[in-house]
Amino acid sequence: xxxxxxxxxxxxxxxxxxxxxxxxxxxxxxxxxNVGKKFIEMFDCQNMHIDAIYEIIEEANIxxxxxxxxxxxxxxxxEVK
Numbered sequence: 001x002x003x004x005x006x007x008x009x010x011x012x013x014x015x016x017x018x019x020x021x022x023x024x025x026x027x028x029x030x031x032x033x034n035v036g037k038k039f040i041e042m043f044d045c046q047n048m049h050i051d052a053i054y055e056i057i058e059e060a061n062i063x064x065x066x067x068x069x070x071x072x073x074x075x076x077x078x079e080v081k
Contacts, residue, residue, distance in 0.1 A: 040046060045053050 040053070043056060045056070
């Protein structure tokens with residue numbers, strides 16, 4: 001295999017990797033938009049100030065983490081809730 005052919009394949013692979021990274025970035029942005037839209041609909045936040053929405057998210061995160069820890073404790077100790 002010639003050096004030029006190898007370099008061409010490497011360049012092609014680099015371009016494919018770059019395209020896949022860009023596609024991944026677009027898909028993540030799309031997911032974030034869709035999740036945000038669903039969140040706003042589910043919690044009826046259409047008319048709320050952004051700070052109030054962030055507060056709801058923080059409270060939900062705290063609640064989730066607390067319950068996750070409780071569930072892990074009960075699971076590890078074979079306790080039935």
